[in-house]
Amino acid sequence: MAAPRVLNLGAGVQSSTLLLLSAEGRIPRYDLAIFADTGWEPAAVYTHLDRIEREVANPAGIPILRVSVGNIRDDALNPAKRFASMPLHVRNPDGSKGMGRRQCTAEYKIRPIQEAVRSLLGAPMKDNGRPGRVKRGRHVDASIGISRDEFHRAKDSQVSYARHNHPLLWMTGAADGREGWQRSDCIRYLRTRRFGKTPKSACVGCPFRRNAGWRRMRDTDPTSFADAVAFDHAIRVGYPHATANGTDLRGNFYLHESLRPLDEAPIDHVTRPERAARQTDVFDAIADTEAGLTDPDDDPDTEQGCSPFGCPSSDTWQEAA
Numbered sequence: 120m121a122a123p124r125v126l127n128l129g130a131g132v133q134s135s136t137l138l139l140l141s142a143e144g145r146i147p148r149y150d151l152a153i154f155a156d157t158g159w160e161p162a163a164v165y166t167h168l169d170r171i172e173r174e175v176a177n178p179a180g181i182p183i184l185r186v187s188v189g190n191i192r193d194d195a196l197n198p199a200k201r202f203a204s205m206p207l208h209v210r211n212p213d214g215s216k217g218m219g220r221r222q223c224t225a226e227y228k229i230r231p232i233q234e235a236v237r238s239l240l241g242a243p244m245k246d247n248g249r250p251g252r253v254k255r256g257r258h259v260d261a262s263i264g265i266s267r268d269e270f271h272r273a274k275d276s277q278v279s280y281a282r283h284n285h286p287l288l289w290m291t292g293a294a295d296g297r298e299g300w301q302r303s304d305c306i307r308y309l310r311t312r313r314f315g316k317t318p319k320s321a322c323v324g325c326p327f328r329r330n331a332g333w334r335r336m337r338d339t340d341p342t343s344f345a346d347a348v349a350f351d352h353a354i355r356v357g358y359p360h361a362t363a364n365g366t367d368l369r370g371n372f373y374l375h376e377s378l379r380p381l382d383e384a385p386i387d388h389v390t391r392p393e394r395a396a397r398q399t400d401v402f403d404a405i406a407d408t409e410a411g412l413t414d415p416d417d418d419p420d421t422e423q424g425c426s427p428f429g430c431p432s433s434d435t436w437q438e439a440a
């Protein structure tokens with residue numbers, strides 16, 4: 120029996136591109152697309168997800184399965200809940216700068232996907248209601264939306280029941296003529312299919328967000344920005360669960376890398392990498408103009424979203440269960 124073909128759908132640019140390519144028959148058709156919902160994506164991501172489900176996945180017969188282990192924001196602020204930590208920026212008691220452990224990707228994105236895959240492969244349910252081991256020899260072929268500009272994130276699966284593939288790395292027709300699509304090729308393709316506004320997928324309060332991302336959120340999605348500001352204030356001395364359990368305070372925690380409250384942080388500062396990206400985008404913009412694909416709202420940005428297996432600092436490919 121052929122292994123089921125599964126798309127890890129983060130609903131950002133690259134994985135949305137794979138869904139469209141599959142629906143068009145340019146790559147083999149997926150049997151299932153899985154979206155891991157942290158419960159705290161910007162509204163635009165959920166709107167986009169609904170749209171690609173309605174306009175692309177359903178007509179092509181590709182089911183989208185939404186899985187979740189909870190709401191990352193609510194869990195983080197719940198004093199009664201042990202929380203899988205986010206990579207918060209920390210000012211340590213001695214004044215030095217640090218970053219909290221990142222367990223959120225494994226807990227809120229990888230784990231629910233792996234459990235869905237184990238169920239799909241017929242793993243028996245354990246007493247705790249979670250799927251157990253998969254019979255030896257069974258696996259899915261799992262597509263990950265990694266483009267050529269981030270090929271270093273392409274990693275083999277470290278579980279036996281999933282084998283990774285990265286179709287964007289083998290696509291032809293890139294603007295520079297080389298093998299593999301870059302993120303900009305994906306965006307161009309999505310524009311031609313009327314999905315040019317595909318948002319970046321990442322939690323509203325993700326500490327990996329950079330100045331350009333915070334600015335865009337403040338200027339285009341003030342509700343989400345206000346929510347992130349409130350969250351930032353709420354976690355200043357750590358997660359309520361930790362403090363409620365008498366864990367020693369180990370500094371102050373922030374969403375912004377400047378270690379300042381988000382509503383005071385210098386998010387209008389254009390960083391050097393962002394300037395460099397804008398330079399690159401000038402050339403993209405010229406190519407787009409020639410192709411008739413200009414977008415007056417295009418916003419150069421160096422950030423990556425957080426797809427399940429392409430999280431900004433994701434080196435987690437071990438078993439998350």
Ligand code: SF4
Pocket residue numbers: 157205206221223224227228320321322324325326327425430431
């Ligand atoms: S987007 Fe950020 S906060 Fe959300 S799971 Fe990924 S790393 Fe964690």
